[in-house]
Amino acid sequence: MGHDGKIIAELTAMYVRGEPTANEYEHAKLLVEKEFSEASPPPPEPKKIEKKPSKPKRKKPLWYYVIIASLVIIVSSWITEAYKEMTKSPAERAAELAQRQADEQAKVERLEREKQKALVEKAEAERVRREREVEAREREIKDRQEQKVKEAQQKAAGYHCLSAWNSSNPILIQAVKGSLRDPESFQHVSTSVMPVDPSGQHSITMQYRARNGFGGMNVGYVVGKFRNSDCHFTEIKSFSD
Structure with missing residues (x-):
């Protein structure tokens, strides 16, 4: 209770006791109310509640609508097929059964043909x-x-007893080098072999070069015979130009 309320309450109590008259009471009451109404500050204005701007609704991505549309199409298709199945006549059901049996038989025959074809291809391979x-x-x-x-x-030609590198005969070369004054100067020129004769031997001729006692190079020849069976020499003869 404010100060004006308290004063009015005291005036009322005094009026009840008969101290002021009715006119004095009303006059005093008006003065109190006027005094306090002028002195009291105006009531505060109510605060304005500012509304926060609402957030814009987030736009859904494209795939969301694609999924929804796909689901709608699938469900609609299921409902349509179920309705068609429920409304089929006995004749239609019998025709479908016959068609399924024919398709199954055709599938079995196709698989059998493919199996036979695979067997034929395997046998051919x-x-x-x-x-x-x-x-x-x-x-x-x-x-x-x-x-x-x-x-x-x-x-038969006697080539098995010759070197594959230069068609020389290593045994004949060693025999010739052993008879030279300067074996290191030996140079092979050529070797020729005659075919095997009735006795099973080959005639061989080798041309070579070697240094003589005066430091010059001489051309020499060596002839011989060797067995076809084991390349063993049975005869060697040497002469020079």
């Missing part, structure tokens, strides 16, 4: 593989036979 193996074995046998013939021809 096996046949080709075996033919190639036979051809490879025959070619290998032929190559070995040709190699044997070649080796026999070379042996």
Whole structure:
């Protein structure tokens, strides 16, 4: 209770006791109310509540609408198919059953044809593989036979006793070097061999160069015979120009 309320309450109590008259009471009451109404500050204005701006709604991404549309289409399709299935007549159901059985039979026949085709292709591949193996074995046998013939021809010609590097005969070279004054000066020129004779031997001739006792280079020849079987020399003769 404010000060004006307290004063009015005291005036009222005094009026009840009969101290002021009714006119004095009303006059005093008006003065108090007027005094305090002028002295009291005006009531504060109510605060304005500022509304915060609402956040704009976030726009949904495109994939969201795509998913929703897809779900709607799928559900609609399910409902449509279910409705069609429920409203089919017995004749339509029988026709569908017959079609499914025919499709299943066609599938079985197709799988059987593919199986038979695979078996035929496998058998053909096996046949080709075996033919190639036979051809490879025959070619290998032929190559070995040709190699044997070649080796026999070379042996008949006496080439098996010559060096593959320069067609010389190492045994004949060592024999010639042993008879020279300066073995280090030996130079091989050529070697020729005659085919094997009825006695199983080859005649051989070798031309060479070597330094003589006066420091000059002479051309020499050596002839001999060796066995075809083991390349063993049975005769060696040497002479110079």
